[in-house]
Amino acid sequence: MPDARLRLAVLASGRGSNLQAIIDAIDNGRLHAVLALVISNKAEAQALERARKHGAPAVFLDPKATPGKEAYDAVILEHLRKHEVGLVALAGYMKIVTRVIIDAYAGRIMNIHPSLLPSFTGLAAQQQALDWGVKMSGCTVHFVEEGVDTGPIIQQTAVPVLEGDTAESLEARILAQEHRIYPEAIQLFAEGRLAIEGRRVHIK
Numbered sequence: 211m212p213d214a215r216l217r218l219a220v221l222a223s224g225r226g227s228n229l230q231a232i233i234d235a236i237d238n239g240r241l242h243a244v245l246a247l248v249i250s251n252k253a254e255a256q257a258l259e260r261a262r263k264h265g266a267p268a269v270f271l272d273p274k275a276t277p278g279k280e281a282y283d284a285v286i287l288e289h290l291r292k293h294e295v296g297l298v299a300l301a302g303y304m305k306i307v308t309r310v311i312i313d314a315y316a317g318r319i320m321n322i323h324p325s326l327l328p329s330f331t332g333l334a335a336q337q338q339a340l341d342w343g344v345k346m347s348g349c350t351v352h353f354v355e356e357g358v359d360t361g362p363i364i365q366q367t368a369v370p371v372l373e374g375d376t377a378e379s380l381e382a383r384i385l386a387q388e389h390r391i392y393p394e395a396i397q398l399f400a401e402g403r404l405a406i407e408g409r410r411v412h413i414k
């Protein structure tokens with residue numbers, strides 16, 4: 211019988227702890243998906259190691275080998291198509307995704323960001339939260355559209371900012387929640403339960 215599970219690709223640039231949370235959720239049956247492909251723009255990304263250990267195809271694509279953001283994304287798209295990927299999850303992927311992928315995978319690309327969007331987009335979101343003096347921060351899973359960290363929101367979780375927090379301690383508190391909500395959001399997608407209506411994502 212053909213395998214009907216969602217074929218997931220993860221794009222990651224570094225440590226890959228969110229990728230690991232996804233792998234763990236697949237391994238223990240909380241996420242019904244196949245890790246079809248992991249792509250990194252960094253040869254030394256720990257995410258690639260984690261993928262290989264799980265037995266998933268893991269590919270380093272050197273941005274220098276394909277100059278131009280669109281041309282680079284066209285190479286990524288070829289790989290996504292070759293592996294018949296149904297959903298792309300950005301997990302600590304530190305490059306901006308262009309229209310080339312967004313158009314081909316409209317409504318089928320997700321990202322996780324370590325803040326309660328729309329606050330603190332871009333880099334160092336945890337430090338931005340500390341600098342602003344907010345009492346609550348958190349993380350957001352959202353669909354990706356053109357624009358950085360702007361797409362329709364699927365899931366959010368708040369955590370307190372505590373007296374004496376550093377960017378590192380706040381990051382760790384947020385990360386624990388990232389690892390919980392990202393596999394959950396992907397599972398909702400796998401079950402066909404996410405419906406985008408304008409800026410809102412309804413969970414059926």
Ligand code: GAR
Nearest residue numbers: 224225226227228301302322323324
């Ligand atoms: C995570 O905190 C993720 O939310 C963040 O990078 C970290 C990657 O960690 N992403 C962004 O800031 C995207 N704007 P990981 O490699 O261990 O999953």
